[in-house]
Structures are given as structure tokens and as C-alpha cells.
Amino acid sequence: MWEPYKKGYKAWLQLERSLSDNSVEAYLRDIDRLTQYLQSTGALKTPDAVELSDLQQFVQWIADLGLNAASQARILSGIRSFYKYCFIEQIVRKDPTALLESPKLKRALPDVLSFDEIESIISRIDLSKPEGGRNKAILETMYSCGLRVSEVVNLRISCLYLDAGYIRVIGKGDKERLVPIGEAAVKYIRIYQQEIRTHIAVKPGNEDILFLNRRGSKLTRVMIFLFLRDLAHQAGITKNISPHTFRHSFATHLVEGGADLRAVQEMLGHESITTTEIYTHLDREYLRETLHRYHPAFRH
Incomplete structure (x- = not known):
């Protein structure tokens, strides 16, 4: 009954x-959950028959399944997106999600690395190994440009304008942006290209991919996650580290340094400024913690 709509x-x-295919699959899974719930009530209503009260009970149902607030909110954003489509296509006359409240999210602030911690991680790389030179170029680029891990594994040689100090990045939804790149990153990309990459037998189809594994293929995101975690461990850093931590630290350091939020949004490739605004919250959180720690009036 819901198949044509899906x-x-x-x-x-x-x-x-x-x-992307992954995002599409995630959105479709949200609709599957809703139809699963409607079936469980014994009345699989069509999209235009679903009311706000049905969706409120659906929210309760997914909460009872044990999903946390963040997962619930993500599913609801999928349901909202579906009804936006239904409204545009005139499948429904009114949007039942309009007054639907999301569970209140306590925004968990991800761990941020200080500049010294980033330097400490990068300094643990063993440059006597070919992958060491590659990994140094990767981390310098990630921190210099605030790239997503998917953007760094897909970085193309034809997108490097190193003499001009820019790289072209293909982000979410195939949106392109030009990002300035720092001197250290430029230096280590060049060393990698000239001294390491030239000795790799490149697999067909990967000729334009910048960072390759030993077999001449594109790196996986997991490989970057694993070597980064290993380096953080060697550096004695106990924070929860992932490739995203570098992007997150890049943005936080910019905002703390007084960078304009629109410029940060542009560099990160955020579609909405509200996504970038989390860094102002981070900054305020940091200020509050500092006051609590050092200001006599804030001490208990």
C-alpha cells in the first residue's frame, strides 16, 4: 500500500x-519504521490519513523500543522530509508533522583537540615508512582544511591548486567548494606525490585519486580512523578521537580565534549556518567552564 509512495x-x-545512496537508504528506513508501527496498531493508514496523534504515538513507540533522543530525532527528521515530499506532490493536503515536537536533545559536545595535541599526534607518525609520509600529508590536510573524512579519501589530483594555495573539495550532495590550504599541508602533499606516490602501481580508475593504499587503490574511511586512533594512543591522548575530531578542532580553533561564522560555514561546506553555530555554543561552553574553574564568584 505504501510502496508507490516510497x-x-x-x-x-x-x-x-x-x-547519497546511504542517506536515501536511511530516509527510507525511517518510513519503514512508521509503516511497521501503523501495522502494529492494526490500521495501516495511507499517508494522507495519518494524523498528528498517530505520529505522537509513533514517537512514544520508538522511545519504548529503547532508542535514545538523538536517534528518535533523526527518525522524525526522516518522517518530516517524507511529508514535505507528500505535500509538494499533493499526496496530502496538510502536513501532520507541522506541530510534531522532537525529543529535547542535550547537545553532546564532541571532544576537541588543542593545537599542541594535534601536533603531538602528527609527530608520532613514523616517516621512515611510505605510509608514514602519506599519513602525515593526510592529517596536515585534514587539519589545515577542515575536511570530512569522505572528502579526504576522494580528494583528486586535478582538484589541487597548490601554487595558488587552494584545493577544490567535493562535499555532501556533490557540492563543490574551494578551500584555502596551509603551507605545511602543501609541503607534505608534494613530498608524498614526488617521493612515495610515484612508486605505487596505480589500479585502473584511481589515477586521479591523491591518497592511495599500497595496492594502488583509494583508501577507506576506516583505514584513516584506525591509524589516527593508533597515533592518538601513542601520544597518550585519552579523548574520544575520530577523523571528524580534526574537522571539529579546525572549526573550533577558528571560532575561538574570532573568525567570522559565515567564513567558517563556507570552509566547512555546511548548507545551513545553524550547523556551524554549534561552534559558538562550544566556545560559550568553554568560557563557562573557564569561569567555573577560575573565577571566585563562580566557585561553590
Whole structure:
């Protein structure tokens, strides 16, 4: 009964929203959960028959399944997206999600590395090994440009304008942006290209990919996660570290240094400024912690 709607919605996500296959699958899973719930009530209503009260009970149902607030909110954003599609396509006359409240999220602030900690991690790389030179170039680029891990593994040689001090990055939804790149990153990319990459037998189809594994193929995101975690461990850093930590630290250091939020949004490739605004919250959180720690009036 819902299949034709799901089919239309899938095509809309792919064509209108230009989402990746993974994102499309995640959105469709949210709709599957809703239909699963409606079936469990014994009345699989069509999208236009679903009311706000049905969705409120659905929220309770997913909460009872043990999903945390963040997971609930993510599922609801999928349901909202579906009803936006239904409204545009005139499948429904009114959007039942309009007054639906999301569970209150306590925004967990991810760990941020200080500049010294980043230097300490990078200094643990063994440069006597070929992958060491590559990994140094990767981490310098990630911190210099604030790249997502998917952006660094897909970075193309044809997108490097190192003499001009820029790289072209293809981000989420195939959106392109030009990002300035620092001197250290430029230096280590050049060393990697000239002294390491030239000795690798490149697999067909990977000729333009900058960072390669020993077999001449594109790196996986997991490989970067693993070597970064290993380096952090060697550096004695106990924070929860992932490749995203470098991007997160890049943005936090910019905002703390007084950078304009619009400029940070542009460099990170955030579609919405509200996503970038988390860094101002981080900054305020840091200020509050500092006051609590050092200001006599704030001490208990």
C-alpha cells in the first residue's frame, strides 16, 4: 500500500535533493519504521490519513523500543522530509508533522583537540615508512582544511591548486567548494606525490585519486580512523578521537580565534549556518567552564 509512495519519495530524494545512496537508504528506513508501527496498531493508514496523534504515538513507540533522543530525532527528521515530499506532490493536503515536537536533545559536545595535541599526534607518525609520509600529508590536510573524512579519501589530483594555495573539495550532495590550504599541508602533499606516490602501481580508475593504499587503490574511511586512533594512543591522548575530531578542532580553533561564522560555514561546506553555530555554543561552553574553574564568584 505504501510502496508507490516510497518509490516516488526515493526518486525525489535522489533527483531533487541529490542525496547519497546511504542517506536515501536511511530516509527510507525511517518510513519503514512508521509503516511497521501503523501495522502494529492494526490500521495501516495511507499517508494522507495519518494524523498528528498517530505520529505522537509513533514517537512514544520508538522511545519504548529503547532508542535514545538523538536517534528518535533523526527518525522524525526522516518522517518530516517524507511529508514535505507528500505535500509538494499533493499526496496530502496538510502536513501532520507541522506541530510534531522532537525529543529535547542535550547537545553532546564532541571532544576537541588543542593545537599542541594535534601536533603531538602528527609527530608520532613514523616517516621512515611510505605510509608514514602519506599519513602525515593526510592529517596536515585534514587539519589545515577542515575536511570530512569522505572528502579526504576522494580528494583528486586535478582538484589541487597548490601554487595558488587552494584545493577544490567535493562535499555532501556533490557540492563543490574551494578551500584555502596551509603551507605545511602543501609541503607534505608534494613530498608524498614526488617521493612515495610515484612508486605505487596505480589500479585502473584511481589515477586521479591523491591518497592511495599500497595496492594502488583509494583508501577507506576506516583505514584513516584506525591509524589516527593508533597515533592518538601513542601520544597518550585519552579523548574520544575520530577523523571528524580534526574537522571539529579546525572549526573550533577558528571560532575561538574570532573568525567570522559565515567564513567558517563556507570552509566547512555546511548548507545551513545553524550547523556551524554549534561552534559558538562550544566556545560559550568553554568560557563557562573557564569561569567555573577560575573565577571566585563562580566557585561553590
